[in-house]
Amino acid sequence: MSDDDEFENGVVDVEEYDDVWVFVEEHDGEVMSVSWELLDEAERLADELGDDLVALAIGEDLDDVAEEALERGADRVLVADDPVFEPYRADPYGEQFRAMVEKRKPSIVLIGGTHTGRDFAGRVAVPAHAGLTADVTELGVDDDGLLEARRPAFGGDVLATILCEEHRPQMATIRPGVFEAAEPDGDADGEIVEADVVVEEDDAISEVLEREVGDTADITEAERIVAVGHGIDGDLEPARKLADALDAEIAASRAAVDEGWVDGARQVGQTGKTVRPELYVAVGISGAVQHLEGMNKSETVVAINNDPNAPIFEHADHGIVADLVDACPELAERFDEAAEPQEVVQ
Amino acid sequence: MSWTIVVGVKQVPDADEVGIDPDTGRLDRASAPAVMNGPDREALEAAFRIRDQVGGEVIAMSMGPPNAKTVLKEAVAMGCDDAVLISDRAFGGSDTWPTSLTLARAAEALEADVVICGEETTDSSTGQVPPGIAAHNGWAQLTYAEAVDARPEEDRLAARRDVEGGHELVAADLPVVVAAAYGEFDPRPAPLHRKIYGENDFEPTVWDAEDLEIKDEVGLEVSPTSVGGMETVDPVERKGEVVDEIDDLADSIEEVVA
Structure with missing residues:
Protein backbone atom coordinates (compact mmCIF):
# COMPACT_ATOMS: atom_id res chain seq x y z
CA MET A 1 0.00 0.00 0.00
CA SER A 2 1.27 3.42 -0.85
CA ASP A 3 0.65 6.74 0.80
CA ASP A 4 1.56 8.62 -2.35
CA ASP A 5 -1.96 9.90 -2.86
CA GLU A 6 -2.03 11.54 0.53
CA PHE A 7 1.47 12.86 0.56
CA GLU A 8 2.95 14.14 -2.65
CA ASN A 9 6.34 14.94 -1.15
CA GLY A 10 5.63 18.62 -1.56
CA VAL A 11 6.35 18.51 -5.30
CA VAL A 12 4.57 21.28 -7.18
CA ASP A 13 3.98 22.34 -10.76
CA VAL A 14 6.96 24.65 -11.13
CA GLU A 15 5.38 26.36 -14.17
CA GLU A 16 2.89 28.07 -11.90
CA TYR A 17 5.67 29.99 -10.15
CA ASP A 18 7.41 33.07 -11.43
CA ASP A 19 9.07 36.31 -10.36
CA VAL A 20 12.15 36.92 -8.28
CA TRP A 21 11.52 38.23 -4.78
CA VAL A 22 13.95 40.04 -2.54
CA PHE A 23 13.19 40.57 1.12
CA VAL A 24 13.93 44.13 2.21
CA GLU A 25 14.97 43.89 5.86
CA GLU A 26 14.31 47.02 7.85
CA HIS A 27 14.39 47.80 11.53
CA ASP A 28 12.94 51.11 12.73
CA GLY A 29 12.94 52.43 9.17
CA GLU A 30 16.58 51.55 8.55
CA VAL A 31 17.22 49.08 5.75
CA MET A 32 20.04 46.53 6.07
CA SER A 33 22.52 47.08 3.25
CA VAL A 34 22.43 43.39 2.28
CA SER A 35 18.87 43.92 1.05
CA TRP A 36 19.99 46.47 -1.53
CA GLU A 37 22.93 44.27 -2.48
CA LEU A 38 20.47 41.47 -3.20
CA LEU A 39 18.08 43.69 -5.12
CA ASP A 40 20.87 44.54 -7.52
CA GLU A 41 21.98 40.95 -7.99
CA ALA A 42 18.37 39.77 -8.31
CA GLU A 43 17.76 42.28 -11.10
CA ARG A 44 20.36 40.42 -13.12
CA LEU A 45 18.67 37.07 -12.40
CA ALA A 46 15.20 38.44 -13.21
CA ASP A 47 16.47 39.84 -16.54
CA GLU A 48 18.01 36.51 -17.41
CA LEU A 49 14.76 34.69 -16.60
CA GLY A 50 12.45 37.30 -18.11
CA ASP A 51 10.75 37.58 -14.72
CA ASP A 52 9.65 40.56 -12.69
CA LEU A 53 11.77 41.73 -9.78
CA VAL A 54 9.64 42.12 -6.66
CA ALA A 55 10.77 43.66 -3.37
CA LEU A 56 8.95 42.58 -0.24
CA ALA A 57 8.90 44.63 2.95
CA ILE A 58 7.34 43.76 6.29
CA GLY A 59 7.19 46.30 9.11
CA GLU A 60 5.51 49.55 10.07
CA ASP A 61 5.40 52.86 8.15
CA LEU A 62 7.13 51.51 5.08
CA ASP A 63 6.36 54.22 2.51
CA ASP A 64 9.95 55.46 2.26
CA VAL A 65 11.35 51.94 2.16
CA ALA A 66 8.94 50.97 -0.63
CA GLU A 67 9.79 54.09 -2.61
CA GLU A 68 13.52 53.43 -2.32
CA ALA A 69 13.04 49.82 -3.46
CA LEU A 70 11.39 51.11 -6.65
CA GLU A 71 14.22 53.59 -7.18
CA ARG A 72 16.65 50.73 -6.80
CA GLY A 73 15.10 48.73 -9.60
CA ALA A 74 12.15 46.72 -8.24
CA ASP A 75 9.27 46.34 -10.71
CA ARG A 76 6.88 45.96 -7.79
CA VAL A 77 7.00 46.32 -4.04
CA LEU A 78 4.82 44.18 -1.82
CA VAL A 79 4.24 45.78 1.52
CA ALA A 80 2.81 44.30 4.72
CA ASP A 81 2.52 47.34 6.96
CA ASP A 82 1.26 46.88 10.51
CA PRO A 83 2.40 47.61 14.10
CA VAL A 84 2.41 43.85 14.80
CA PHE A 85 5.64 43.62 12.74
CA GLU A 86 7.66 46.14 14.78
CA PRO A 87 9.96 45.19 16.40
CA TYR A 88 10.80 42.04 14.45
CA ARG A 89 9.61 38.67 15.75
CA ALA A 90 10.01 35.31 13.98
CA ASP A 91 6.43 34.12 14.30
CA PRO A 92 4.49 37.10 12.86
CA TYR A 93 7.12 37.65 10.15
CA GLY A 94 7.23 34.00 9.17
CA GLU A 95 3.47 33.65 9.00
CA GLN A 96 2.97 36.84 6.99
CA PHE A 97 5.77 36.02 4.57
CA ARG A 98 4.45 32.49 4.13
CA ALA A 99 0.92 33.74 3.36
CA MET A 100 2.31 36.08 0.69
CA VAL A 101 4.40 33.30 -0.85
CA GLU A 102 1.47 30.88 -0.95
CA LYS A 103 -0.85 33.42 -2.52
CA ARG A 104 1.52 34.91 -5.11
CA LYS A 105 3.80 31.95 -5.90
CA PRO A 106 7.25 33.44 -6.50
CA SER A 107 9.83 31.26 -8.21
CA ILE A 108 12.84 32.62 -6.33
CA VAL A 109 13.00 34.23 -2.88
CA LEU A 110 16.26 35.82 -1.68
CA ILE A 111 16.77 36.84 1.95
CA GLY A 112 19.83 38.49 3.50
CA GLY A 113 21.75 36.08 5.73
CA THR A 114 21.51 38.29 8.81
CA HIS A 115 20.44 36.89 12.16
CA THR A 116 16.95 38.09 11.32
CA GLY A 117 16.92 36.51 7.86
CA ARG A 118 18.35 33.24 9.11
CA ASP A 119 15.84 33.29 11.97
CA PHE A 120 12.59 33.48 10.01
CA ALA A 121 13.48 31.96 6.60
CA GLY A 122 12.70 28.46 7.89
CA ARG A 123 9.27 29.55 9.06
CA VAL A 124 8.49 30.26 5.40
CA ALA A 125 10.35 27.37 3.78
CA VAL A 126 9.09 24.61 6.08
CA PRO A 127 5.31 25.11 5.68
CA ALA A 128 5.73 25.92 1.97
CA HIS A 129 7.97 22.82 1.59
CA ALA A 130 10.36 25.08 -0.29
CA GLY A 131 14.05 24.48 -0.86
CA LEU A 132 16.15 26.71 1.38
CA THR A 133 19.90 27.10 0.92
CA ALA A 134 21.91 28.79 3.67
CA ASP A 135 24.74 31.34 3.47
CA VAL A 136 24.94 31.55 -0.30
CA THR A 137 27.87 33.48 -1.80
CA GLU A 138 27.16 33.12 -5.55
CA LEU A 139 23.95 33.04 -7.55
CA GLY A 140 23.31 31.90 -11.09
CA VAL A 141 20.67 30.46 -13.39
CA ASP A 142 21.24 27.19 -15.28
CA ASP A 143 20.06 26.27 -18.80
CA ASP A 144 16.70 25.09 -17.45
CA GLY A 145 16.11 28.33 -15.60
CA LEU A 146 16.85 26.78 -12.20
CA LEU A 147 18.47 28.88 -9.52
CA GLU A 148 22.03 27.79 -8.82
CA ALA A 149 22.75 28.73 -5.22
CA ARG A 150 26.43 28.28 -4.45
CA ARG A 151 27.71 28.04 -0.92
CA PRO A 152 31.04 27.20 0.64
CA ALA A 153 31.19 23.70 2.07
CA PHE A 154 33.74 21.77 4.11
CA GLY A 155 35.01 24.90 5.76
CA GLY A 156 35.31 26.83 2.52
CA ASP A 157 37.62 24.66 0.40
CA VAL A 158 34.76 23.65 -1.83
CA LEU A 159 31.91 25.55 -3.40
CA ALA A 160 28.73 23.43 -3.57
CA THR A 161 25.96 24.25 -6.03
CA ILE A 162 22.54 23.64 -4.48
CA LEU A 163 19.49 23.20 -6.72
CA CYS A 164 15.81 22.98 -5.94
CA GLU A 165 14.21 21.22 -8.89
CA GLU A 166 10.67 20.20 -8.01
CA HIS A 167 9.73 22.43 -5.09
CA ARG A 168 8.93 26.13 -5.03
CA PRO A 169 9.90 28.73 -4.19
CA GLN A 170 13.66 28.34 -4.54
CA MET A 171 14.76 30.13 -1.40
CA ALA A 172 18.21 31.19 -0.22
CA THR A 173 19.76 33.27 2.51
CA ILE A 174 22.70 35.26 1.13
CA ARG A 175 25.77 36.29 3.07
CA PRO A 176 25.97 40.07 3.59
CA GLY A 177 28.68 41.80 1.58
CA VAL A 178 29.17 39.35 -1.27
CA PHE A 179 27.39 41.57 -3.78
CA GLU A 180 27.74 45.30 -4.25
CA ALA A 181 24.70 47.56 -4.14
CA ALA A 182 24.39 50.05 -6.99
CA GLU A 183 23.23 53.59 -6.34
CA PRO A 184 19.48 54.17 -6.88
CA ASP A 185 18.79 55.69 -10.29
CA GLY A 186 16.04 57.95 -8.95
CA ASP A 187 13.55 56.46 -11.36
CA ALA A 188 10.73 55.13 -9.18
CA ASP A 189 8.57 53.55 -11.86
CA GLY A 190 6.63 50.61 -10.57
CA GLU A 191 3.82 49.64 -8.35
CA ILE A 192 3.47 49.50 -4.57
CA VAL A 193 1.07 46.73 -3.56
CA GLU A 194 -0.39 46.58 -0.06
CA ALA A 195 -0.64 42.94 1.00
CA ASP A 196 -3.37 41.72 3.35
CA VAL A 197 -2.01 41.47 6.87
CA VAL A 198 -2.85 37.97 8.07
CA VAL A 199 -1.31 38.20 11.56
CA GLU A 200 -2.89 39.51 14.73
CA GLU A 201 -1.16 40.46 17.96
CA ASP A 202 -3.39 38.04 19.89
CA ASP A 203 -1.93 35.11 17.94
CA ALA A 204 1.68 36.04 18.70
CA ILE A 205 3.63 33.45 20.72
CA SER A 206 6.56 35.69 21.55
CA GLU A 207 7.10 39.15 22.98
CA VAL A 208 10.08 41.50 22.75
CA LEU A 209 10.63 42.79 26.29
CA GLU A 210 13.71 44.94 25.68
CA ARG A 211 15.70 45.96 22.66
CA GLU A 212 18.99 47.81 22.60
CA VAL A 213 20.61 48.28 19.25
CA GLY A 214 23.83 50.23 19.36
CA ASP A 215 26.74 49.16 17.21
CA THR A 216 25.30 49.19 13.71
CA ALA A 217 28.64 49.60 11.98
CA ASP A 218 28.61 48.06 8.54
CA MET B 1 6.95 22.83 38.26
CA SER B 2 9.28 20.85 36.14
CA TRP B 3 10.07 21.05 32.46
CA THR B 4 11.09 18.52 29.88
CA ILE B 5 14.09 19.94 28.05
CA VAL B 6 15.15 18.14 24.91
CA VAL B 7 18.57 18.80 23.43
CA GLY B 8 19.45 18.02 19.82
CA VAL B 9 23.01 16.72 19.45
CA LYS B 10 24.78 15.62 16.29
CA GLN B 11 27.76 13.45 15.55
CA VAL B 12 30.11 15.22 13.13
CA PRO B 13 33.62 14.64 11.77
CA ASP B 14 36.18 16.27 14.05
CA ALA B 15 36.98 19.48 12.19
CA ASP B 16 40.47 19.64 13.71
CA GLU B 17 41.31 16.17 12.45
CA VAL B 18 40.03 16.39 8.91
CA GLY B 19 43.00 15.61 6.68
CA ILE B 20 43.68 16.07 2.99
CA ASP B 21 43.18 13.10 0.69
CA PRO B 22 46.63 12.68 -0.94
CA ASP B 23 45.09 11.42 -4.21
CA THR B 24 42.46 14.07 -4.78
CA GLY B 25 43.87 16.93 -2.73
CA ARG B 26 40.39 17.31 -1.25
CA LEU B 27 39.34 17.23 2.37
CA ASP B 28 38.97 13.67 3.52
CA ARG B 29 36.14 13.74 6.02
CA ALA B 30 35.57 10.01 6.10
CA SER B 31 38.81 9.33 7.93
CA ALA B 32 38.25 11.95 10.63
CA PRO B 33 37.10 10.66 14.00
CA ALA B 34 33.42 11.28 14.80
CA VAL B 35 32.75 13.62 17.72
CA MET B 36 29.89 15.61 19.22
CA ASN B 37 29.26 18.87 17.34
CA GLY B 38 30.98 21.54 19.46
CA PRO B 39 28.05 23.99 19.64
CA ASP B 40 25.84 21.14 20.97
CA ARG B 41 27.94 21.01 24.15
CA GLU B 42 26.86 24.55 24.77
CA ALA B 43 23.23 23.66 24.04
CA LEU B 44 23.53 21.00 26.77
CA GLU B 45 24.89 23.57 29.21
CA ALA B 46 21.99 25.93 28.39
CA ALA B 47 19.60 23.05 29.10
CA PHE B 48 21.26 22.28 32.44
CA ARG B 49 20.90 25.94 33.45
CA ILE B 50 17.16 25.79 32.79
CA ARG B 51 16.93 22.51 34.72
CA ASP B 52 18.79 24.18 37.61
CA GLN B 53 16.14 26.91 37.56
CA VAL B 54 12.87 24.96 37.23
CA GLY B 55 13.73 21.31 37.73
CA GLY B 56 12.76 18.53 35.34
CA GLU B 57 14.56 16.34 32.88
CA VAL B 58 17.11 16.95 30.15
CA ILE B 59 16.83 14.41 27.32
CA ALA B 60 19.32 14.32 24.46
CA MET B 61 18.15 13.30 21.00
CA SER B 62 20.27 12.56 17.98
CA MET B 63 19.39 11.61 14.42
CA GLY B 64 22.11 9.51 12.87
CA PRO B 65 23.58 6.09 12.18
CA PRO B 66 23.68 3.47 14.98
CA ASN B 67 27.20 4.52 16.03
CA ALA B 68 25.89 8.03 16.81
CA LYS B 69 24.88 6.54 20.15
CA THR B 70 28.38 7.39 21.37
CA VAL B 71 27.51 11.12 21.37
CA LEU B 72 24.34 10.31 23.34
CA LYS B 73 26.32 8.35 25.91
CA GLU B 74 28.60 11.36 26.12
CA ALA B 75 25.58 13.65 26.58
CA VAL B 76 24.41 11.48 29.49
CA ALA B 77 27.93 11.52 30.89
CA MET B 78 27.78 15.33 30.76
CA GLY B 79 24.58 15.35 32.79
CA CYS B 80 21.55 14.42 30.67
CA ASP B 81 18.89 12.29 32.35
CA ASP B 82 18.08 10.23 29.27
CA ALA B 83 18.76 10.02 25.54
CA VAL B 84 17.06 8.85 22.34
CA LEU B 85 18.72 7.78 19.10
CA ILE B 86 16.60 8.30 16.00
CA SER B 87 18.05 6.00 13.40
CA ASP B 88 16.70 4.55 10.17
CA ARG B 89 18.08 3.96 6.68
CA ALA B 90 14.97 5.80 5.45
CA PHE B 91 16.53 9.06 6.71
CA GLY B 92 19.39 8.78 4.19
CA GLY B 93 19.72 11.80 1.90
CA SER B 94 17.58 14.04 4.09
CA ASP B 95 18.21 17.78 3.74
CA THR B 96 17.19 20.22 6.47
CA TRP B 97 13.44 19.90 5.71
CA PRO B 98 12.97 16.22 6.65
CA THR B 99 15.74 16.45 9.27
CA SER B 100 13.89 19.15 11.15
CA LEU B 101 10.60 17.26 10.65
CA THR B 102 12.12 14.16 12.25
CA LEU B 103 13.48 16.08 15.22
CA ALA B 104 10.18 17.98 15.53
CA ARG B 105 8.22 14.71 15.75
CA ALA B 106 10.67 13.30 18.28
CA ALA B 107 10.42 16.45 20.41
CA GLU B 108 6.65 16.14 20.30
CA ALA B 109 6.81 12.45 21.27
CA LEU B 110 9.05 13.38 24.21
CA GLU B 111 6.53 16.06 25.25
CA ALA B 112 9.20 18.71 25.20
CA ASP B 113 8.58 22.07 26.85
CA VAL B 114 11.88 23.36 25.53
CA VAL B 115 14.08 22.10 22.68
CA ILE B 116 17.65 23.40 22.60
CA CYS B 117 20.11 23.02 19.74
CA GLY B 118 23.54 24.40 19.02
CA GLU B 119 23.61 27.44 16.77
CA GLU B 120 24.74 25.30 13.85
CA THR B 121 26.70 22.16 13.07
CA THR B 122 30.35 22.32 12.12
CA ASP B 123 29.89 19.94 9.17
CA SER B 124 27.05 21.59 7.26
CA SER B 125 26.68 24.90 9.11
CA THR B 126 23.25 25.91 7.81
CA GLY B 127 21.73 26.85 11.19
CA GLN B 128 18.37 25.91 9.63
CA VAL B 129 17.38 22.99 11.80
CA PRO B 130 16.35 24.82 15.01
CA PRO B 131 13.92 27.20 13.22
CA GLY B 132 12.84 24.20 11.12
CA ILE B 133 11.85 22.22 14.22
CA ALA B 134 9.88 25.20 15.51
CA ALA B 135 8.20 25.72 12.14
CA HIS B 136 7.17 22.06 11.73
CA ASN B 137 5.50 22.10 15.14
CA GLY B 138 4.21 25.66 15.03
CA TRP B 139 6.23 26.41 18.17
CA ALA B 140 7.95 29.61 19.19
CA GLN B 141 11.70 30.01 18.64
CA LEU B 142 14.60 31.88 20.21
CA THR B 143 17.70 31.74 18.00
CA TYR B 144 21.12 33.29 18.74
CA ALA B 145 20.27 33.02 22.45
CA GLU B 146 23.15 34.24 24.63
CA ALA B 147 21.38 33.71 27.97
CA VAL B 148 18.22 31.91 28.99
CA ASP B 149 15.82 32.67 31.83
CA ALA B 150 12.90 30.37 32.65
CA ARG B 151 9.65 32.09 33.65
CA PRO B 152 7.60 29.11 34.84
CA GLU B 153 4.87 31.29 36.37
CA GLU B 154 4.11 32.60 32.86
CA ASP B 155 4.80 29.32 31.02
CA ARG B 156 7.43 31.20 29.07
CA LEU B 157 11.14 31.13 28.46
CA ALA B 158 13.01 34.39 27.99
CA ALA B 159 16.29 34.73 26.15
CA ARG B 160 18.77 37.48 25.44
CA ARG B 161 19.21 37.37 21.67
CA ASP B 162 22.13 38.65 19.66
CA VAL B 163 20.59 40.70 16.86
CA GLU B 164 22.23 42.82 14.14
CA GLY B 165 24.10 45.55 15.99
CA GLY B 166 22.67 44.89 19.43
CA HIS B 167 20.69 42.69 21.75
CA GLU B 168 17.11 42.05 22.66
CA LEU B 169 15.29 40.25 25.42
CA VAL B 170 12.47 38.09 24.08
CA ALA B 171 9.98 35.95 25.98
CA ALA B 172 8.38 33.04 24.13
CA ASP B 173 5.47 30.76 25.02
CA LEU B 174 6.21 27.09 25.68
CA PRO B 175 6.89 24.88 23.87
CA VAL B 176 9.83 26.76 22.42
CA VAL B 177 12.90 25.90 20.34
CA VAL B 178 16.16 27.59 21.34
CA ALA B 179 19.37 27.86 19.32
CA ALA B 180 22.20 28.59 21.76
CA ALA B 181 24.64 31.24 20.51
CA TYR B 182 28.08 29.70 20.17
CA GLY B 183 30.60 30.81 22.76
CA GLU B 184 28.08 31.83 25.41
CA PHE B 185 27.49 28.64 27.41
CA ASP B 186 30.67 27.18 28.82
CA PRO B 187 29.99 23.49 29.50
CA ARG B 188 30.29 22.55 33.18
CA PRO B 189 32.54 19.67 34.24
CA ALA B 190 30.70 16.35 34.29
CA PRO B 191 30.07 14.83 37.72
CA LEU B 192 32.14 11.68 38.04
CA HIS B 193 29.24 9.30 38.74
CA ARG B 194 27.40 10.51 35.61
CA LYS B 195 30.55 10.07 33.59
CA ILE B 196 30.94 6.46 34.69
CA TYR B 197 27.25 5.72 34.14
CA GLY B 198 27.06 7.43 30.75
CA GLU B 199 30.19 5.91 29.35
CA ASN B 200 29.70 2.38 30.67
CA ASP B 201 26.15 1.42 31.53
CA PHE B 202 23.81 3.75 29.68
CA GLU B 203 22.18 2.66 26.43
CA PRO B 204 19.89 5.09 24.57
CA THR B 205 16.35 4.26 23.48
CA VAL B 206 16.25 3.78 19.70
CA TRP B 207 13.40 5.02 17.53
CA ASP B 208 12.98 4.50 13.80
CA ALA B 209 10.89 6.35 11.22
CA GLU B 210 7.97 3.98 11.85
CA ASP B 211 7.98 4.83 15.56
CA LEU B 212 7.59 8.49 14.67
CA GLU B 213 5.06 7.71 11.90
CA ILE B 214 7.04 9.61 9.29
CA LYS B 215 8.32 6.75 7.12
CA ASP B 216 7.05 8.37 3.90
CA GLU B 217 7.97 11.90 4.84
CA VAL B 218 11.74 11.58 5.14
CA GLY B 219 14.82 10.95 3.04
CA LEU B 220 15.94 12.04 -0.38
CA GLU B 221 12.45 11.90 -1.92
CA VAL B 222 11.00 14.69 0.19
CA SER B 223 14.14 16.82 0.34
CA PRO B 224 13.54 19.97 -1.72
CA THR B 225 17.24 20.66 -2.29
CA SER B 226 19.92 18.62 -3.98
CA VAL B 227 23.61 19.10 -4.59
CA GLY B 228 24.14 19.96 -8.25
CA GLY B 229 27.92 19.96 -8.13
CA MET B 230 31.06 20.73 -6.19
CA GLU B 231 34.06 22.72 -7.27
CA THR B 232 37.30 23.31 -5.47
CA VAL B 233 37.91 26.93 -4.72
CA ASP B 234 41.14 28.25 -6.14
CA PRO B 235 43.01 30.23 -3.53
CA VAL B 236 43.41 33.93 -4.25
CA GLU B 237 46.96 34.71 -5.36
CA ARG B 238 48.81 36.91 -2.86
CA LYS B 239 52.34 38.25 -2.90
CA GLY B 240 53.26 36.53 0.35
CA GLU B 241 56.10 38.97 1.15
CA VAL B 242 57.27 38.92 4.73
CA VAL B 243 59.44 41.84 5.83
CA ASP B 244 61.58 42.34 8.93
CA GLU B 245 61.16 46.06 9.51
CA ILE B 246 57.99 47.89 10.46
CA ASP B 247 59.03 50.72 8.16
CA ASP B 248 59.03 48.42 5.14
CA LEU B 249 55.54 47.24 6.04
CA ALA B 250 54.42 50.83 6.48
CA ASP B 251 55.77 51.68 3.01
CA SER B 252 53.64 48.93 1.48
CA ILE B 253 50.55 50.13 3.31
CA GLU B 254 51.29 53.70 2.29
CA GLU B 255 51.13 52.70 -1.36
CA VAL B 256 47.61 51.40 -0.84
CA VAL B 257 46.17 54.21 1.25
CA ALA B 258 47.94 57.11 -0.42
Missing part, protein backbone atom coordinates in the same frame (compact mmCIF):
# COMPACT_ATOMS: atom_id res chain seq x y z
CA ILE A 219 32.00 46.52 7.87
CA THR A 220 30.87 45.32 4.43
CA GLU A 221 31.10 48.90 3.17
CA ALA A 222 34.45 49.73 4.76
CA GLU A 223 37.37 50.71 2.51
CA ARG A 224 39.93 49.90 5.18
CA ILE A 225 39.72 47.25 7.86
CA VAL A 226 41.88 46.23 10.78
CA ALA A 227 40.73 42.76 11.83
CA VAL A 228 41.72 41.05 15.05
CA GLY A 229 41.92 37.38 15.93
CA HIS A 230 42.68 35.10 18.80
CA GLY A 231 46.28 36.34 18.88
CA ILE A 232 45.35 39.71 20.42
CA ASP A 233 44.60 37.81 23.60
CA GLY A 234 41.86 40.19 24.72
CA ASP A 235 43.87 43.38 24.21
CA LEU A 236 42.11 45.37 21.51
CA GLU A 237 43.99 48.60 22.19
CA PRO A 238 47.00 48.21 19.84
CA ALA A 239 44.74 47.24 16.92
CA ARG A 240 42.37 50.09 17.71
CA LYS A 241 45.27 52.56 17.60
CA LEU A 242 46.22 51.26 14.20
CA ALA A 243 42.61 51.39 12.98
CA ASP A 244 42.30 55.00 14.13
CA ALA A 245 45.52 55.97 12.38
CA LEU A 246 44.43 54.29 9.15
CA ASP A 247 40.85 55.53 9.45
CA ALA A 248 39.78 51.89 9.32
CA GLU A 249 36.89 49.90 10.79
CA ILE A 250 37.58 47.18 13.35
CA ALA A 251 36.57 43.66 12.33
CA ALA A 252 37.24 40.25 13.85
CA SER A 253 37.61 36.55 13.26
CA ARG A 254 35.10 34.19 14.80
CA ALA A 255 37.55 33.34 17.57
CA ALA A 256 37.71 36.97 18.73
CA VAL A 257 33.92 37.32 18.55
CA ASP A 258 33.37 34.12 20.51
CA GLU A 259 35.70 35.42 23.19
CA GLY A 260 33.50 38.50 23.44
CA TRP A 261 36.28 40.93 22.48
CA VAL A 262 34.41 42.28 19.43
CA ASP A 263 30.70 42.43 18.59
CA GLY A 264 29.32 39.73 16.28
CA ALA A 265 28.18 42.33 13.73
CA ARG A 266 31.87 42.80 12.92
CA GLN A 267 32.68 39.14 12.25
CA VAL A 268 34.35 38.32 8.93
CA GLY A 269 34.16 34.84 7.47
CA GLN A 270 31.96 31.90 6.80
CA THR A 271 29.38 32.57 9.49
CA GLY A 272 29.96 36.33 9.44
CA LYS A 273 30.31 38.77 6.60
CA THR A 274 32.21 39.13 3.39
CA VAL A 275 34.26 42.30 3.10
CA ARG A 276 36.01 43.86 0.11
CA PRO A 277 38.15 46.75 1.37
CA GLU A 278 41.16 48.22 -0.42
CA LEU A 279 43.21 47.37 2.67
CA TYR A 280 42.73 44.50 5.11
CA VAL A 281 45.13 44.31 8.02
CA ALA A 282 44.91 40.97 9.87
CA VAL A 283 46.21 41.33 13.41
CA GLY A 284 46.76 38.12 15.37
CA ILE A 285 44.61 36.16 12.93
CA SER A 286 45.96 32.68 12.18
CA GLY A 287 44.18 32.38 8.85
CA ALA A 288 41.67 29.55 9.16
CA VAL A 289 40.01 28.80 5.84
CA GLN A 290 36.60 29.88 7.21
CA HIS A 291 38.02 33.34 7.86
CA LEU A 292 39.94 33.67 4.60
CA GLU A 293 36.75 33.02 2.76
CA GLY A 294 35.21 36.25 4.06
CA MET A 295 38.22 38.46 3.30
CA ASN A 296 39.71 37.15 0.07
CA LYS A 297 37.95 39.83 -1.96
CA SER A 298 40.16 42.43 -0.27
CA GLU A 299 42.51 44.27 -2.63
CA THR A 300 45.58 44.22 -0.41
CA VAL A 301 46.03 42.02 2.64
CA VAL A 302 48.57 42.77 5.37
CA ALA A 303 49.31 40.30 8.17
CA ILE A 304 50.83 40.95 11.57
CA ASN A 305 51.37 37.84 13.65
CA ASN A 306 53.94 36.64 16.15
CA ASP A 307 53.77 33.09 14.82
CA PRO A 308 56.00 32.73 11.73
CA ASN A 309 54.11 29.56 10.80
CA ALA A 310 50.65 31.14 10.81
CA PRO A 311 48.90 30.27 7.52
CA ILE A 312 47.78 33.91 7.18
CA PHE A 313 51.22 34.86 5.77
CA GLU A 314 50.56 32.73 2.68
CA HIS A 315 47.30 34.58 2.16
CA ALA A 316 48.68 38.06 2.66
CA ASP A 317 50.47 40.41 0.28
CA HIS A 318 52.68 41.88 2.98
CA GLY A 319 53.44 40.52 6.41
CA ILE A 320 55.62 40.89 9.44
CA VAL A 321 56.42 38.45 12.21
CA ALA A 322 56.21 40.65 15.26
CA ASP A 323 54.70 41.18 18.65
CA LEU A 324 51.34 42.85 18.11
CA VAL A 325 51.56 45.10 21.13
CA ASP A 326 54.72 46.73 19.71
CA ALA A 327 54.05 46.51 15.99
CA CYS A 328 50.56 48.03 15.86
CA PRO A 329 51.34 51.31 17.66
CA GLU A 330 54.61 51.65 15.74
CA LEU A 331 52.76 51.35 12.47
CA ALA A 332 50.02 53.65 13.73
CA GLU A 333 52.59 56.34 14.48
CA ARG A 334 53.74 56.37 10.87
CA PHE A 335 50.22 57.02 9.63
CA ASP A 336 49.25 59.48 12.33
CA GLU A 337 52.10 61.63 11.04
CA ALA A 338 51.42 61.00 7.40
CA ALA A 339 47.69 61.57 7.49
CA GLU A 340 47.46 64.64 9.67
CA PRO A 341 50.85 66.34 9.85
CA GLN A 342 49.43 69.63 11.04
CA GLU A 343 47.20 68.26 13.75
CA VAL A 344 48.43 68.43 17.30
CA VAL A 345 47.39 65.29 19.12
CA GLN A 346 46.53 65.89 22.78
